[in-house]
Amino acid sequence: MKKILSLIFLVIIALAGCDKVEPPYTQQNTNTDTTINNKVKRVLIEEFTGHLCPNCPEASHIAENLQQLYPGKITIIAIHSGNFANLVSPNYMTDFRTEEGNILNTSFGVSTYPSGMVDRVQLLGSQLISPNEWGSIVNDRLSEQLTVNISITTQYNELNRNFNCTINTDILSPFDSPLMLVALFTEDSIIDYQKNNNPLYGSTPDIPDYVHNHVLRGSITNIWGDTICANCLANDSYEKTYNYTLSNEWDEDNVNIVVYCYDAETQEIRQVIEQRIR
Numbered sequence: 001m002k003k004i005l006s007l008i009f010l011v012i013i014a015l016a017g018c019d020k021v022e023p024p025y026t027q028q029n030t031n032t033d034t035t036i037n038n039k040v041k042r043v044l045i046e047e048f049t050g051h052l053c054p055n056c057p058e059a060s061h062i063a064e065n066l067q068q069l070y071p072g073k074i075t076i077i078a079i080h081s082g083n084f085a086n087l088v089s090p091n092y093m094t095d096f097r098t099e100e101g102n103i104l105n106t107s108f109g110v111s112t113y114p115s116g117m118v119d120r121v122q123l124l125g126s127q128l129i130s131p132n133e134w135g136s137i138v139n140d141r142l143s144e145q146l147t148v149n150i151s152i153t154t155q156y157n158e159l160n161r162n163f164n165c166t167i168n169t170d171i172l173s174p175f176d177s178p179l180m181l182v183a184l185f186t187e188d189s190i191i192d193y194q195k196n197n198n199p200l201y202g203s204t205p206d207i208p209d210y211v212h213n214h215v216l217r218g219s220i221t222n223i224w225g226d227t228i229c230a231n232c233l234a235n236d237s238y239e240k241t242y243n244y245t246l247s248n249e250w251d252e253d254n255v256n257i258v259v260y261c262y263d264a265e266t267q268e269i270r271q272v273i274e275q276r277i278r
Helices: 002-015 056-069 099-107 131-142
Strands: 031-036 043-049 074-080 115-118 148-157 162-171 179-187 190-195 206-212 215-219 226-229 237-245 255-263 269-276
Touching: 043 056, 043 131, 043 269, 056 074, 056 131, 056 190, 074 099, 074 179, 074 255, 074 269, 099 215, 115 131, 148 255, 148 269, 162 179, 162 255, 179 237, 226 237
Parallel strands: 043 074, 074 215
Antiparallel strands: 031 148, 043 115, 148 162, 162 237, 179 215, 179 226, 179 255, 190 206, 255 269
C-alpha cells in the first residue's frame, strides 16, 4: 500500500507545477591558498529545481550550455526547493534542500519548476523567468559595463576542513542604495536519482545516475548577505574575511565558493565570482 501511495504522489507532482522547457535554447597540500581576481562582467543564474521535476534536466542543460557559450562568465546556483525537492522512498531520499534555498523559494514566490532568475532582473514585471529566456538576458547583461569588481583569496585546511576567505570589493561606479555581499557554497558532481521526461537527457521516467551540479549547500553569510556600503562611492574598496568549517557530507574536491554583490533596493546582482575551494 505504501508503494502504491508513493507512486500516486510521484504522478501527481509530475503533472502539476513543472514547466515544459521549449527549444531553442594541483597537487594537494594540507593547506591550499589561492587567489582569483577576474575583472570581467559575469552573470548569475539562480535555477529553481528539484529531483522530482521531470522537466528540470532540460533547464539544467540550457544553463550549462550558456556556461559553455560564455566561458568563465556564467555562474549557476541550483536551488532545490518546493514540492519537487521532497523526499520519496525508495529512490528519492537524498535531501538537497537547504534553509537558504527555502527562503529564496518563498521570498521570490516560486510556484512552477523549472524557473530561474538571471541577475534577478525583471522580464515583463517578474524576476522569475522561463529557461527559454535565459540566453537573451544573459547576452544583454554581459554587454553592460562592470560597476563592481570582486576578488577572493582563499585558504583551505583539509585536515580540519576549515575554510578561510578574504573578499575584496572594488566600487567602480557610485550606488545610491546599499550594496550587499553574499557568500555561499555549491557542490558539483553529486550522482543520484532525477526524474526526467525527455530521452535526450537520459532515461525516462528516472535517471538513476544523474549528475547534479551547482547544488546550493549553505551560506557563509546569511542568504541576504552583509552590507558592504550604504552610500557607495566610485574607487572605494572594502574587505571582509570569513571562516567556515565544511560539512563532512560535502565532497571537498567538488565544492565551490560563490560570492555575489547585489543592489539592496532593486535586488539586481551587480557581479558574481566563483572558484573551487581547493
